[in-house]
Every structure is written in C-alpha cells, then in structure tokens.
Amino acid sequence: MNRKHLAQEKVTCVLNMASREGRRRHHDLVPLAALLSREMKNEKMEKPTVRYGNAAQSKKGEDYFFINTDCQHVPGNPSTTFSVFAIFDGHNGNAAAIYTREHLLNHVLGAVPHGLGREEWLQALPRALVSGFVKTDKEFQRRGETSGTTATFVIVDRWTVTVASVGDSRCILDTQGGDVATLTVDHRLEENVEERQRVTDSGGEVGRLSIAEGVELGPLRCWPGGLCLSRSIGDMDVGEFIVPVPYVKQVKLSNAGGRLIIASDGIWDAVSSEMAAKSCRGVPAELAATQVVKEALRTRGLKDDTTCIVVDIIPPDNKVEPSSPPKKQNKWRALLFRKKSRVSASKLAKKLSTVGIVEELFEEGSAMLAERLGNNETSAQSTSGLFTCAVCQVDLASSEGISVHAGSIFSTSAKPWQGPFLCAGCRNKKDAMEGKRPSGV
Numbered sequence: 001m002n003r004k005h006l007a008q009e010k011v012t013c014v015l016n017m018a019s020r021e022g023r024r025r026h027h028d029l030v031p032l033a034a035l036l037s038r039e040m041k042n043e044k045m046e047k048p049t050v051r052y053g054n055a056a057q058s059k060k061g062e063d064y065f066f067i068n069t070d071c072q073h074v075p076g077n078p079s080t081t082f083s084v085f086a087i088f089d090g091h092n093g094n095a096a097a098i099y100t101r102e103h104l105l106n107h108v109l110g111a112v113p114h115g116l117g118r119e120e121w122l123q124a125l126p127r128a129l130v131s132g133f134v135k136t137d138k139e140f141q142r143r144g145e146t147s148g149t150t151a152t153f154v155i156v157d158r159w160t161v162t163v164a165s166v167g168d169s170r171c172i173l174d175t176q177g178g179d180v181a182t183l184t185v186d187h188r189l190e191e192n193v194e195e196r197q198r199v200t201d202s203g204g205e206v207g208r209l210s211i212a213e214g215v216e217l218g219p220l221r222c223w224p225g226g227l228c229l230s231r232s233i234g235d236m237d238v239g240e241f242i243v244p245v246p247y248v249k250q251v252k253l254s255n256a257g258g259r260l261i262i263a264s265d266g267i268w269d270a271v272s273s274e275m276a277a278k279s280c281r282g283v284p285a286e287l288a289a290t291q292v293v294k295e296a297l298r299t300r301g302l303k304d305d306t307t308c309i310v311v312d313i314i315p316p317d318n319k320v321e322p323s324s325p326p327k328k329q330n331k332w333r334a335l336l337f338r339k340k341s342r343v344s345a346s347k348l349a350k351k352l353s354t355v356g357i358v359e360e361l362f363e364e365g366s367a368m369l370a371e372r373l374g375n376n377e378t379s380a381q382s383t384s385g386l387f388t389c390a391v392c393q394v395d396l397a398s399s400e401g402i403s404v405h406a407g408s409i410f411s412t413s414a415k416p417w418q419g420p421f422l423c424a425g426c427r428n429k430k431d432a433m434e435g436k437r438p439s440g441v
C-alpha cells in the first residue's frame with residue numbers, strides 16, 4: 001500500500017467513525033493530505049445537482065426568459081459556478097424585456113466586488129442585485145424607448161437561492177414536505193397595500209380606469225401611465241415612483257433540496273402557488289414546467305403570455321427523482337414532527353425557517369436606495385483610489401460623489417459624508433424615485 005492509499009484508508013476510518021464505532025480502530029493523527037482529500041470529498045458531497053425545464057405559450061410575444069447554468073463569479077474558476085434562471089414579462093412592447101434579458105446579469109456581476117470567496121459573494125449579492133436592477137432601468141430609459149418589464153431573477157449557488165424581483169412574475173419554493181413558500185412579493189397595486197401607499201406618498205395617483213361617469217373598470221392602476229404594477233424595469237412614460245428596486249430574498253435549502261417554480265402572471269392568474277406546485281409533483285424538472293403551463297391553460301385558457309421555469313435542487317446522494325418517493329415525505333414528516341414538539345405552533349406557522357427546512361439568510365423589500373445600498377464604505381472605493389457610483393459603477397472623483405445618505409431621513413446612523421456614493425445621474429434618479437422631483441425631468 002503506497003502513501004496515498006494509506007492516507008485514504010485513514011480518511012475512510014475517520015469518516016466512518018460515527019457509524020462504525022467500535023468495529024474499526026481509528027487513528028488519532030490525520031495527515032494533511034488526508035484532511036485536504038476529506039475536505040474535497042465533503043465539498044463534492046455537498047454539491048447538489050441542478051435540473052431544470054421550461055415551457056411557454058405565447059399570446060402577445062412579450063414574455064422572455066433567461067437560463068444559464070454555467071456562470072462563474074470568478075471567471076475561469078469552475079468551483080465558483082452558479083446558475084441563473086429569470087423571467088421577464090414585458091408590457092407596452094418587448095424592448096425592455098429583451099434589453100433586461102441581455103444586460104441584467106452583467107450589471108449585477110459588475111456591482112459585486114472582485115476576489116470574494118463563496119460566503120462573501122453570497123453576502124454581496126443582495127446589494128449587487130439592487131445596483132444591477134437600477135442600472136439596467138437607467139440604461140434602458142436612456143435609449144428613449146417605451147415599454148417596461150417585470151424581472152424575476154434567480155441565482156442558484158449550491159444550496160443557496162437568491163431571488164430578486166420587480167413586478168408580478170412570482171417564484172415559489174416547494175420543499176419535499178409539501179410546504180410551498182413564496183420567494184417574491186407581487187408588486188401589484190391591486191393587492192399590495194404597502195406599495196399603494198408608497199406610490200401615493202411619492203405623488204402618484206392610484207385608481208381604476210374610468211369608462212363613464214361613475215363606472216370603473218379593471219384593476220387598480222397608477223397614474224400617470226396607467227400601469228397595474230408598482231415596480232418594473234423601463235416604463236419611462238409612467239411616474240418614476242414605479243421603481244426598479246427589487247424585493248430580494250436569500251434562502252439556504254436543507255440538504256433535502258427543493259423545487260423552484262418561476263412563472264409569469266399567465267400562470268399565477270390561473271392557478272395558486274399551491275396548485276402549481278401540486279400539479280407537477282413527481283414529475284421530473286424537464287417535464288414539470290410543461291405540466292404547470294398545461295394546468296394553467298386548462299383552468300383559464302390562453303389569455304396572456306404564459307411562461308414557466310422549474311428548477312430542481314437535488315441532493316447528490318438522491319437516487320430517486322425529486323418528489324416522487326413517498327419514502328422521502330415520510331422522512332420529512334418525521335422531521336417536522338420532531339421539531340414541532342419543541343417549538344410553539346404559532347412560531348412554526350410564522351416562517352419555514354423555524355422547522356429547519358429552509359434557512360432565511362436575507363430579506364428586504366424597501367424601495368429606498370439609502371436603505372438598500374447600506375453603509376459599506378470600503379466597497380465604495382475602487383482599486384484606482386477613486387470612488388465608484390454604487391449604482392452604475394462609474395468612477396467618480398472624490399468631489400463628485402454624493403453620499404446615498406445625504407439629506408436622507410435614514411442618515412441618523414450613517415454619516416452623510418460616508419459612502420456608498422452616487423454619481424449625479426444616479427442621485428437624480430434616486431430623488432425622482434422618492435418623489436422628490438417631478439417625473440420625466
């Protein structure tokens with residue numbers, strides 16, 4: 001037996017200690033090579049398989065999607081690979097949806113500081129997503145084209161799922177126990193009271209379409225513009241309080257994995273989150289999206305563009321297809337039951353994280369840039385010694401940058417001379433989004 005084999009033998013011993021205790025003697029000293037090999041083995045064990053499928057039925061031709069399972073946050077380093085799944089449901093034309101599909105990922109990655117490890121990169125994502133969304137909106141509006149789009153942008157990095165979303169293209173998570181969680185909020189004026197308040201506070205008017213004296217029609221809309229959504233990318237012809245600042249949620253799945261269903265409102269206007277999840281349980285990801293679209297069409301017919309992406313995050317040792325085995329569900333029920341006895345029922349109902357299925361790492365939905373870009377001074381400084389605009393990433397001379405906190409009611413803890421900083425253009429945009437200057441200026 002050569003040294004290498006010996007090292008591996010020792011690792012096997014250590015790894016088996018718990019299960020085979022007493023049956024085998026283990027060595028007290030583990031050579032470095034063995035430790036490294038064990039680390040690598042753990043890394044490998046920890047990496048889930050990602051499988052996906054997508055389906056669409058077009059009515060207006062304004063739904064677009066984006067799938068890339070081979071992105072790297074450190075280019076050239078395969079161990080930094082992550083996947084992106086996104087849906088863009090355009091309105092008043094398709095230009096904004098197409099532009100966002102082409103540029104959003106790059107704008108998000110451009111806002112992540114270089115040279116980060118996995119944990120740091122995941123932590124940097126929520127803020128980078130805000131920057132990327134706002135930048136995409138600003139750049140698209142500069143082109144002077146009409147149209148707008150929803151954007152639901154999902155990053156899957158091993159067990160961590162980060163979702164950023166404006167509009168009403170929902171992303172849900174179906175865990176193996178049958179619990180369905182929504183990872184987005186619908187930015188619709190009709191249902192979202194908070195957003196209605198924000199729009200009104202910023203100077204927008206919310207009301208229904210008036211077809212005759214006293215006769216109103218359809219969902220609540222925002223005027224000027226008449227949009228039913230309170231957030232979107234594009235839409236230069238509506239009030240600027242229709243903002244591109246995304247709701248962001250980041251969760252870590254348990255090692256049982258889970259299924260994501262991302263879809264445009266063509267699905268959600270026809271079926272509930274629970275119905276969508278149920279309609280494709282036991283069906284492999286590759287076919288599940290077709291199943292969900294079929295279910296929506298069966299319920300409501302083809303009234304709107306209908307697009308769906310299903311993503312399965314599958315544990316590496318999972319021999320069976322997700323959600324097909326009753327055996328797995330029993331396992332979950334056992335776990336749920338075990339935890340249930342320890343926490344109160346009300347606590348349990350509050351969040352999925354309390355039952356240990358999903359760990360919530362981050363959640364923030366504020367439309368205020370000052371709240372979303374934080375107080376991080378260090379990341380505002382680029383390597384060249386210049387400051388960088390926290391939104392569009394252009395370099396600024398030290399005299400040019402305007403703190404995101406300047407003149408803000410949120411500046412109580414953050415000093416107005418501290419970063420992050422914005423360029424004049426992004427500062428203008430921020431003010432407009434908060435209703436501090438008339439829109440369209």
Ligand SMILES: [Zn+2]
Pocket residue numbers: 389390391392393394422423424425426427
């Ligand atoms: Zn800028």
